[in-house]
Amino acid sequence: MQLEAGAVRNRTLLAIAQEHGIPILFNCEAGGCGACVVHVEPASPGGCRAPLTEDEAFLLDAMGKLDEGLEDDDASAPGPRFRLACQYLLSGDDDIVVDFTNDMTGA
Numbered sequence: 892m893q894l895e896a897g898a899v900r901n902r903t904l905l906a907i908a909q910e911h912g913i914p915i916l917f918n919c920e921a922g923g924c925g926a927c928v929v930h931v932e933p934a935s936p937g938g939c940r941a942p943l944t945e946d947e948a949f950l951l952d953a954m955g956k957l958d959e960g961l962e963d964d965d966a967s968a969p970g971p972r973f974r975l976a977c978q979y980l981l982s983g984d985d986d987i988v989v990d991f992t993n994d995m996t997g998a
């Protein structure tokens with residue numbers, strides 16, 4: 892699915908998924924439960940650059956899904972592989988492929 896930048900800017904990945912009938916599992920919608928973890932890859936070089944929120948980084952780290960080295964804030968790094976769909980605020984410039992299993996043990 893391809894969405895125009897203006898339609899997604901400053902909205903969460905979970906909100907966009909819900910709007911389009913994509914069944915990403917969720918619970919708290921506040922970055923506290925991990926139910927909405929998804930796997931995100933850039934669809935093109937530099938395609939996944941939205942920064943992690945503090946709450947998102949904390950929970951992903953607790954779940955063992957925070958990639959090492961992300962705290963270095965390296966602009967050339969590919970970005971985190973796992974995100975919380977309820978916390979991932981789309982910039983409108985995101986060019987990403989999202990994968991999810993909804994099994995609470997991995998994306």
Ligand code: FES
Pocket residue numbers: 916917918919920921922923924925926927928975976977978
């Ligand atoms: S729904 Fe709980 S962390 Fe996203």
